[in-house]
Amino acid sequence: MKFIIKHEIKNRIRIHLPMKRLSFKEADTLEYYLKIHDEVGEVRVYERTADAVVFFTCDRSRIMEIIGAFSFDDINVPERVFESSGRELSAKYYDKIVTAVILHYAKRIILPISIRRVFDTVKTAGYILRGLRTLKNRRLQVEMLDAMAITVAVLTEDYNTASNVMFLLKVGDTLEEWTHKRSVDDLARRMSLNVDKVWLLTDDGEVQTDSSKVECGDRVIVRMGNMIPFDGEVIMGEAMVNQASMTGESVAVRKETGMSVFAGTVVEEGDLTIRVTQTEGCGRFDKIVKMIEESEKLKSSLESKAERLADKLVPYTLLAAGLTWAISRNVTKAVSVLMVDYSCALKMAMPISVLSAIKEASEYNITVKGGKFLEAVADADTIVFDKTGTITKAQPTVVRVVSFCDEPEDELLRQAACLEEHFPHSVARAVVDCALNKGLSHDELHTNVEYIVAHGIASQIDGERAIIGSYHFVFEDEGVTVADDKKEMFASLPDEYSHLYFAKNGELSACILIEDPMRKETRDVVRLVDRVTAKPVFMRG
Numbered sequence: 001m002k003f004i005i006k007h008e009i010k011n012r013i014r015i016h017l018p019m020k021r022l023s024f025k026e027a028d029t030l031e032y033y034l035k036i037h038d039e040v041g042e043v044r045v046y047e048r049t050a051d052a053v054v055f056f057t058c059d060r061s062r063i064m065e066i067i068g069a070f071s072f073d074d075i076n077v078p079e080r081v082f083e084s085s086g087r088e089l090s091a092k093y094y095d096k097i098v099t100a101v102i103l104h105y106a107k108r109i110i111l112p113i114s115i116r117r118v119f120d121t122v123k124t125a126g127y128i129l130r131g132l133r134t135l136k137n138r139r140l141q142v143e144m145l146d147a148m149a150i151t152v153a154v155l156t157e158d159y160n161t162a163s164n165v166m167f168l169l170k171v172g173d174t175l176e177e178w179t180h181k182r183s184v185d186d187l188a189r190r191m192s193l194n195v196d197k198v199w200l201l202t203d204d205g206e207v208q209t210d211s212s213k214v215e216c217g218d219r220v221i222v223r224m225g226n227m228i229p230f231d232g233e234v235i236m237g238e239a240m241v242n243q244a245s246m247t248g249e250s251v252a253v254r255k256e257t258g259m260s261v262f263a264g265t266v267v268e269e270g271d272l273t274i275r276v277t278q279t280e281g282c283g284r285f286d287k288i289v290k291m292i293e294e295s296e297k298l299k300s301s302l303e304s305k306a307e308r309l310a311d312k313l314v315p316y317t318l319l320a321a322g323l324t325w326a327i328s329r330n331v332t333k334a335v336s337v338l339m340v341d342y343s344c345a346l347k348m349a350m351p352i353s354v355l356s357a358i359k360e361a362s363e364y365n366i367t368v369k370g371g372k373f374l375e376a377v378a379d380a381d382t383i384v385f386d387k388t389g390t391i392t393k394a395q396p397t398v399v400r401v402v403s404f405c406d407e408p409e410d411e412l413l414r415q416a417a418c419l420e421e422h423f424p425h426s427v428a429r430a431v432v433d434c435a436l437n438k439g440l441s442h443d444e445l446h447t448n449v450e451y452i453v454a455h456g457i458a459s460q461i462d463g464e465r466a467i468i469g470s471y472h473f474v475f476e477d478e479g480v481t482v483a484d485d486k487k488e489m490f491a492s493l494p495d496e497y498s499h500l501y502f503a504k505n506g507e508l509s510a511c512i513l514i515e516d517p518m519r520k521e522t523r524d525v526v527r528l529v530d531r532v533t534a535k536p537v538f539m540r541g
Contacts, residue, residue, distance in 0.1 A: 232274035241268030
């Protein structure tokens with residue numbers, strides 16, 4: 001792609017494309033292309049001027065190579081990028097404000113005074129209705145002050161003041177609405193799923209299709225390692241599903257026919273065929289936007305207090321305006337008092353502040369469902385942590401292998417790793433990684449592997465039936481026994497670790513002790529919380 005360098009400093013460059021302007025789709029495409037490169041940091045694309053500002057961490061020659069290789073025709077952009085883009089929204093509100101400014105001043109230049117007066121008088125009716133609605137609810141609110149100020153200005157034939165006040169109110173309302181929508185949409189984009197294609201089960205077999213084309217009742221296949229794209233019901237298959245995105249618990253949950261599954265969860269083991277129950281209007285992005293909008297109803301006491309305070313200021317403002325007129329007999333001064341009112345700022349500032357805080361929290365992977373919960377955290381004197389995946393790494397590691405036969409521990413670990421290497425389960429990876437770190441080569445020793453979802457693995461090693469898995473699978477389903485002289489050792493296995501059992505020919509050969517190690521910052525976090533709350537810190541396993 002040809003481009004012009006308009007400005008350049010270290011690790012930052014501004015380029016111009018040889019076009020008058022970019023469409024929203026073209027601007028999103030360029031931004032997407034640049035951001036998929038690890039060397040590129042922040043990107044700002046300006047569609048009106050066909051410019052782009054790029055922050056990068058690589059050599060200048062490399063960024064030139066990246067930009068030069070760009071072509072609108074060669075980039076396959078996921079549909080979600082366009083759907084969740086806020087570019088069109090921003091342009092819409094920008095145009096609204098610019099149009100309002102142009103019309104306001106053009107009206108003064110072009111229209112005769114008599115027509116302007118009629119026009120302003122008609123517009124006044126709308127603001128009067130807004131003010132009267134607050135009286136209908138038996139409440140004096142800011143809208144009443146606006147209506148009174150505009151009405152008094154029109155009645156005293158001060159049309160310039162009335163026109164300016166209505167213009168500023170319109171711009172203020174547009175800015176407030178724009179800020180609110182941007183905050184909600186930005187937060188929703190951060191929390192939304194990024195699933196573009198799904199495998200649809202049809203009468204003709206499996207067909208890959210856009211997720212946006214899936215309808216309620218369709219059958220979708222989700223295989224091991226993939227994210228479930230829709231809420232649905234399992235109609236075929238069995239799998240272990242990680243629901244950490246919903247519950248915070250990293251331990252997978254078993255799902256089988258007849259059970260419900262939820263969008264955003266991940267299939268760790270097995271395959272599922274689900275019947276979709278919610279799609280159109282109920283997608284994760286739509287749900288998140290709705291959740292955020294609903295969360296604004298969960299106001300903190302400070303938000304509610306600010307609203308009550310704003311409403312309480314209205315009568316005092318009216319009183320001050322009356323006193324001003326009584327003393328000065330100057331209507332303009334009285335109207336000025338009505339306009340210099342702080343209650344509007346109080347009402348607007350608090351919700352925007354809460355939304356900004358929620359958005360900031362989302363950047364650290366923290367989901368906050370309303371202002372009252374932010375306030376609750378500030379007032380908390382006791383913190384309860386969910387241990388797994390919160391204060392631990394949620395990455396199981398092998399601590400020790402306990403041998404219950406004549407074979408050495410390393411040999412048993414080697415055989416266990418040979419079985420486990422075929423499956424991406426977190427515990428299986430821990431066994432394989434431990435063998436790898438010890439330099440234990442585990443070439444294929446077994447015959448075909450039989451995988452039992454949520455239970456374990458069965459195979460043949462040197463003619464012996466070998467199984468590895470949970471207590472339930474090994475001892476209850478398979479009937480494995482422990483040698484008499486090893487029962488005391490078996491009973492003394494430490495409870496602080498998870499146990500993975502390995503057996504051959506119906507007798508326990510080894511127990512692999514597995515732990516979920518603490519994150520390195522856990523100690524400092526717990527100490528900090530304990531110091532702030534001055535109360536015990538509780539952890540749930």
